[in-house]
Amino acid sequence: MKNLFMAKMTSFSQTTNEDVCETIIALEKSALEKWNQGDPSGYLDLSADEVVYFDPFTEKRLDGLEALKKYYEAIKGQVHVSKYEMLNPKVQAVNEMAVLTFNLFSYEGDKVNKWNCTEVYLLEKSGQWKIIQTHWSFIRPDLK
Protein backbone atom coordinates (compact mmCIF):
# COMPACT_ATOMS: atom_id res chain seq x y z
CA MET A 1 0.00 0.00 0.00
CA LYS A 2 1.61 3.23 -1.14
CA ASN A 3 1.42 5.74 1.67
CA LEU A 4 2.37 9.25 0.64
CA PHE A 5 2.85 11.92 3.28
CA MET A 6 3.43 15.03 1.21
CA ALA A 7 1.05 17.01 3.37
CA LYS A 8 0.96 20.77 3.39
CA MET A 9 -0.58 22.59 6.33
CA THR A 10 -2.15 26.00 6.12
CA SER A 11 -2.91 27.33 9.56
CA PHE A 12 -5.14 30.34 10.15
CA SER A 13 -4.74 30.32 13.90
CA GLN A 14 -1.76 30.26 16.22
CA THR A 15 -3.21 27.35 18.12
CA THR A 16 -3.44 25.01 15.12
CA ASN A 17 -0.29 23.21 14.14
CA GLU A 18 1.30 20.38 12.24
CA ASP A 19 -0.32 17.91 14.63
CA VAL A 20 -3.79 18.78 13.35
CA CYS A 21 -2.65 18.11 9.81
CA GLU A 22 -1.21 14.75 10.71
CA THR A 23 -4.22 13.80 12.83
CA ILE A 24 -6.73 14.62 10.08
CA ILE A 25 -4.78 12.79 7.36
CA ALA A 26 -4.29 9.76 9.60
CA LEU A 27 -8.04 9.62 10.36
CA GLU A 28 -8.86 9.85 6.65
CA LYS A 29 -6.36 7.16 5.65
CA SER A 30 -7.58 4.81 8.32
CA ALA A 31 -11.18 5.12 7.09
CA LEU A 32 -10.10 4.94 3.44
CA GLU A 33 -8.08 1.76 3.97
CA LYS A 34 -11.14 0.03 5.44
CA TRP A 35 -13.24 1.37 2.57
CA ASN A 36 -10.74 -0.09 0.08
CA GLN A 37 -11.48 -3.53 1.56
CA GLY A 38 -15.23 -3.10 1.11
CA ASP A 39 -15.85 -1.91 4.67
CA PRO A 40 -17.62 1.48 5.02
CA SER A 41 -17.58 1.35 8.85
CA GLY A 42 -14.48 3.52 9.12
CA TYR A 43 -16.15 6.42 7.33
CA LEU A 44 -19.44 5.90 9.15
CA ASP A 45 -17.70 5.91 12.55
CA LEU A 46 -15.80 9.05 11.55
CA SER A 47 -18.85 10.96 10.31
CA ALA A 48 -20.91 13.27 12.50
CA ASP A 49 -24.69 12.95 12.83
CA GLU A 50 -25.07 16.11 10.73
CA VAL A 51 -22.78 14.99 7.89
CA VAL A 52 -23.66 16.07 4.34
CA TYR A 53 -22.41 14.05 1.38
CA PHE A 54 -21.92 14.16 -2.40
CA ASP A 55 -20.49 11.56 -4.77
CA PRO A 56 -20.87 10.93 -8.54
CA PHE A 57 -23.76 8.51 -7.98
CA THR A 58 -25.99 10.58 -5.70
CA GLU A 59 -28.93 12.39 -7.29
CA LYS A 60 -28.68 15.22 -4.74
CA ARG A 61 -26.86 15.99 -1.49
CA LEU A 62 -27.40 13.33 1.19
CA ASP A 63 -28.14 14.87 4.59
CA GLY A 64 -27.35 13.14 7.86
CA LEU A 65 -25.61 10.03 9.08
CA GLU A 66 -28.71 7.84 8.84
CA ALA A 67 -29.04 8.60 5.12
CA LEU A 68 -25.34 7.87 4.61
CA LYS A 69 -25.57 4.56 6.52
CA LYS A 70 -28.46 3.44 4.34
CA TYR A 71 -26.60 4.48 1.19
CA TYR A 72 -23.37 2.72 2.16
CA GLU A 73 -25.21 -0.45 3.19
CA ALA A 74 -25.73 -1.29 -0.51
CA ILE A 75 -22.04 -0.75 -1.33
CA LYS A 76 -20.67 -2.94 1.47
CA GLY A 77 -18.32 -5.60 0.09
CA GLN A 78 -18.38 -4.10 -3.43
CA VAL A 79 -15.05 -2.23 -3.30
CA HIS A 80 -11.74 -4.04 -3.74
CA VAL A 81 -8.95 -1.51 -4.08
CA SER A 82 -5.50 -3.11 -4.21
CA LYS A 83 -3.42 0.08 -4.06
CA TYR A 84 -4.03 3.78 -3.59
CA GLU A 85 -2.15 7.03 -3.86
CA MET A 86 -3.34 10.04 -1.87
CA LEU A 87 -1.85 12.96 -3.78
CA ASN A 88 -0.91 16.28 -2.18
CA PRO A 89 -3.20 16.15 0.84
CA LYS A 90 -3.68 19.67 2.20
CA VAL A 91 -5.27 20.73 5.48
CA GLN A 92 -6.63 24.26 6.00
CA ALA A 93 -7.64 24.71 9.63
CA VAL A 94 -8.93 26.98 12.34
CA ASN A 95 -9.34 25.83 15.94
CA GLU A 96 -12.54 23.85 15.54
CA MET A 97 -12.81 23.15 11.81
CA ALA A 98 -10.44 21.77 9.18
CA VAL A 99 -10.70 21.19 5.43
CA LEU A 100 -8.80 18.29 3.91
CA THR A 101 -8.43 18.18 0.11
CA PHE A 102 -6.57 15.70 -2.05
CA ASN A 103 -6.58 13.78 -5.31
CA LEU A 104 -6.80 10.02 -5.05
CA PHE A 105 -5.79 7.28 -7.46
CA SER A 106 -7.49 3.98 -6.55
CA TYR A 107 -6.29 0.85 -8.33
CA GLU A 108 -8.47 -2.21 -8.85
CA GLY A 109 -6.22 -4.57 -10.78
CA ASP A 110 -5.35 -2.80 -14.05
CA LYS A 111 -8.12 -0.24 -13.65
CA VAL A 112 -7.55 3.10 -11.95
CA ASN A 113 -10.21 5.48 -10.68
CA LYS A 114 -9.10 9.09 -10.27
CA TRP A 115 -10.83 11.22 -7.68
CA ASN A 116 -11.15 14.73 -6.29
CA CYS A 117 -11.99 14.78 -2.60
CA THR A 118 -12.99 17.43 -0.06
CA GLU A 119 -13.59 16.49 3.57
CA VAL A 120 -14.58 19.02 6.21
CA TYR A 121 -13.84 18.01 9.80
CA LEU A 122 -15.32 19.52 12.96
CA LEU A 123 -13.63 19.22 16.36
CA GLU A 124 -16.37 17.96 18.66
CA LYS A 125 -16.51 18.90 22.35
CA SER A 126 -15.28 15.39 23.17
CA GLY A 127 -12.00 16.26 21.43
CA GLN A 128 -12.78 13.96 18.48
CA TRP A 129 -12.55 15.24 14.89
CA LYS A 130 -15.62 14.19 12.87
CA ILE A 131 -16.49 14.62 9.21
CA ILE A 132 -19.38 17.02 8.63
CA GLN A 133 -19.05 17.25 4.83
CA THR A 134 -17.78 14.80 2.20
CA HIS A 135 -17.52 15.53 -1.53
CA TRP A 136 -16.14 12.87 -3.90
CA SER A 137 -16.03 13.48 -7.65
CA PHE A 138 -14.27 11.94 -10.63
CA ILE A 139 -11.37 13.77 -12.25
CA ARG A 140 -12.41 14.56 -15.84
CA PRO A 141 -15.52 12.33 -15.97
CA ASP A 142 -15.79 13.12 -19.71
CA LEU A 143 -12.64 11.06 -20.28
CA LYS A 144 -13.82 8.02 -18.31
Place this chain on the structure above:
Amino acid sequence: MKNLFMAKMTSFSQTTNEDVCETIIALEKSALEKWNQGDPSGYLDLSADEVVYFDPFTEKRLDGLEALKKYYEAIKGQVHVSKYEMLNPKVQAVNEMAVLTFNLFSYEGDKVNKWNCTEVYLLEKSGQWKIIQTHWSFIRPDLK
Protein backbone atom coordinates in the same frame (compact mmCIF):
# COMPACT_ATOMS: atom_id res chain seq x y z
CA MET B 1 -33.92 34.65 -12.11
CA LYS B 2 -35.31 32.13 -9.63
CA ASN B 3 -33.98 32.90 -6.20
CA LEU B 4 -34.68 30.18 -3.64
CA PHE B 5 -34.02 30.86 0.01
CA MET B 6 -34.68 27.51 1.62
CA ALA B 7 -31.50 27.77 3.64
CA LYS B 8 -30.85 25.62 6.68
CA MET B 9 -28.28 26.70 9.22
CA THR B 10 -26.34 24.34 11.42
CA SER B 11 -24.44 26.24 14.06
CA PHE B 12 -21.75 24.65 16.20
CA SER B 13 -21.11 27.75 18.26
CA GLN B 14 -23.32 30.08 20.26
CA THR B 15 -21.81 33.07 18.49
CA THR B 16 -22.79 31.98 14.98
CA ASN B 17 -26.30 32.72 13.91
CA GLU B 18 -28.74 33.04 11.07
CA ASP B 19 -26.90 36.13 9.84
CA VAL B 20 -23.85 34.08 8.92
CA CYS B 21 -26.02 31.77 6.85
CA GLU B 22 -27.62 34.65 5.00
CA THR B 23 -24.32 36.45 4.51
CA ILE B 24 -22.60 33.40 3.04
CA ILE B 25 -25.47 32.55 0.69
CA ALA B 26 -25.76 36.16 -0.45
CA LEU B 27 -22.01 36.29 -1.23
CA GLU B 28 -22.24 33.05 -3.19
CA LYS B 29 -25.28 34.15 -5.18
CA SER B 30 -23.73 37.48 -6.04
CA ALA B 31 -20.61 35.77 -7.43
CA LEU B 32 -22.69 33.09 -9.18
CA GLU B 33 -24.92 35.64 -10.89
CA LYS B 34 -21.86 37.36 -12.38
CA TRP B 35 -20.48 33.97 -13.38
CA ASN B 36 -23.74 33.17 -15.17
CA GLN B 37 -23.15 36.22 -17.38
CA GLY B 38 -19.65 35.05 -18.30
CA ASP B 39 -17.89 37.14 -15.66
CA PRO B 40 -15.63 35.23 -13.23
CA SER B 41 -14.59 38.40 -11.34
CA GLY B 42 -17.16 37.83 -8.58
CA TYR B 43 -15.63 34.47 -7.64
CA LEU B 44 -12.09 35.76 -8.03
CA ASP B 45 -12.77 38.75 -5.75
CA LEU B 46 -14.41 36.44 -3.22
CA SER B 47 -11.58 33.88 -3.17
CA ALA B 48 -8.66 34.05 -0.75
CA ASP B 49 -5.04 33.92 -1.89
CA GLU B 50 -4.78 30.37 -0.53
CA VAL B 51 -7.93 29.05 -2.29
CA VAL B 52 -7.92 25.45 -3.51
CA TYR B 53 -10.22 24.41 -6.34
CA PHE B 54 -11.73 21.35 -8.08
CA ASP B 55 -14.13 21.15 -11.02
CA PRO B 56 -14.93 18.41 -13.60
CA PHE B 57 -12.38 19.82 -16.07
CA THR B 58 -9.32 20.15 -13.82
CA GLU B 59 -6.70 17.39 -14.00
CA LYS B 60 -5.82 17.86 -10.33
CA ARG B 61 -6.53 20.31 -7.51
CA LEU B 62 -5.66 23.91 -8.40
CA ASP B 63 -3.76 25.67 -5.61
CA GLY B 64 -3.86 29.40 -5.08
CA LEU B 65 -5.64 32.44 -6.45
CA GLU B 66 -3.09 33.04 -9.21
CA ALA B 67 -3.70 29.54 -10.62
CA LEU B 68 -7.46 30.11 -10.45
CA LYS B 69 -7.21 33.50 -12.19
CA LYS B 70 -5.23 31.95 -15.03
CA TYR B 71 -7.71 29.10 -15.31
CA TYR B 72 -10.78 31.36 -15.33
CA GLU B 73 -9.21 33.73 -17.87
CA ALA B 74 -9.86 31.15 -20.61
CA ILE B 75 -13.52 30.72 -19.59
CA LYS B 76 -14.37 34.46 -19.50
CA GLY B 77 -17.37 35.20 -21.71
CA GLN B 78 -18.08 31.50 -22.37
CA VAL B 79 -20.92 31.02 -19.86
CA HIS B 80 -24.46 32.20 -20.63
CA VAL B 81 -26.83 30.88 -17.98
CA SER B 82 -30.35 32.20 -18.39
CA LYS B 83 -31.81 30.82 -15.14
CA TYR B 84 -30.57 28.99 -12.08
CA GLU B 85 -31.95 27.18 -9.09
CA MET B 86 -29.83 26.90 -5.95
CA LEU B 87 -31.34 23.90 -4.17
CA ASN B 88 -31.29 23.42 -0.40
CA PRO B 89 -28.29 25.60 0.43
CA LYS B 90 -26.95 24.62 3.85
CA VAL B 91 -24.35 26.41 5.97
CA GLN B 92 -22.40 24.61 8.72
CA ALA B 93 -20.36 27.13 10.67
CA VAL B 94 -18.04 27.81 13.56
CA ASN B 95 -16.81 31.33 14.41
CA GLU B 96 -14.18 31.67 11.71
CA MET B 97 -15.09 29.02 9.11
CA ALA B 98 -18.26 28.03 7.29
CA VAL B 99 -19.15 25.31 4.80
CA LEU B 100 -21.80 26.02 2.20
CA THR B 101 -23.23 23.07 0.23
CA PHE B 102 -25.97 23.03 -2.38
CA ASN B 103 -27.15 21.50 -5.63
CA LEU B 104 -27.43 23.83 -8.59
CA PHE B 105 -29.46 23.62 -11.78
CA SER B 106 -28.08 25.97 -14.44
CA TYR B 107 -30.18 26.51 -17.56
CA GLU B 108 -28.72 27.51 -20.91
CA GLY B 109 -31.75 27.65 -23.19
CA ASP B 110 -33.22 24.10 -23.22
CA LYS B 111 -30.09 22.56 -21.71
CA VAL B 112 -29.68 22.11 -17.98
CA ASN B 113 -26.43 21.38 -16.14
CA LYS B 114 -26.85 19.81 -12.72
CA TRP B 115 -24.16 20.42 -10.12
CA ASN B 116 -22.97 19.50 -6.66
CA CYS B 117 -21.12 22.32 -4.92
CA THR B 118 -19.07 22.69 -1.74
CA GLU B 119 -17.63 26.07 -0.77
CA VAL B 120 -15.57 26.61 2.39
CA TYR B 121 -15.42 30.18 3.63
CA LEU B 122 -12.92 31.65 6.09
CA LEU B 123 -13.62 34.82 8.09
CA GLU B 124 -10.56 36.99 7.52
CA LYS B 125 -9.27 39.41 10.15
CA SER B 126 -10.73 42.26 8.07
CA GLY B 127 -14.20 40.83 8.80
CA GLN B 128 -14.61 39.67 5.20
CA TRP B 129 -15.63 36.07 4.41
CA LYS B 130 -13.45 34.60 1.67
CA ILE B 131 -13.58 31.25 -0.15
CA ILE B 132 -10.63 28.98 0.68
CA GLN B 133 -11.99 25.85 -1.01
CA THR B 134 -14.29 25.31 -4.02
CA HIS B 135 -15.47 21.93 -5.29
CA TRP B 136 -17.83 21.75 -8.28
CA SER B 137 -18.90 18.39 -9.72
CA PHE B 138 -21.62 17.14 -12.03
CA ILE B 139 -24.56 15.20 -10.60
CA ARG B 140 -24.44 11.70 -12.11
CA PRO B 141 -21.85 12.41 -14.85
CA ASP B 142 -22.52 8.90 -16.23
CA LEU B 143 -26.00 10.10 -17.31
CA LYS B 144 -24.76 13.25 -19.06
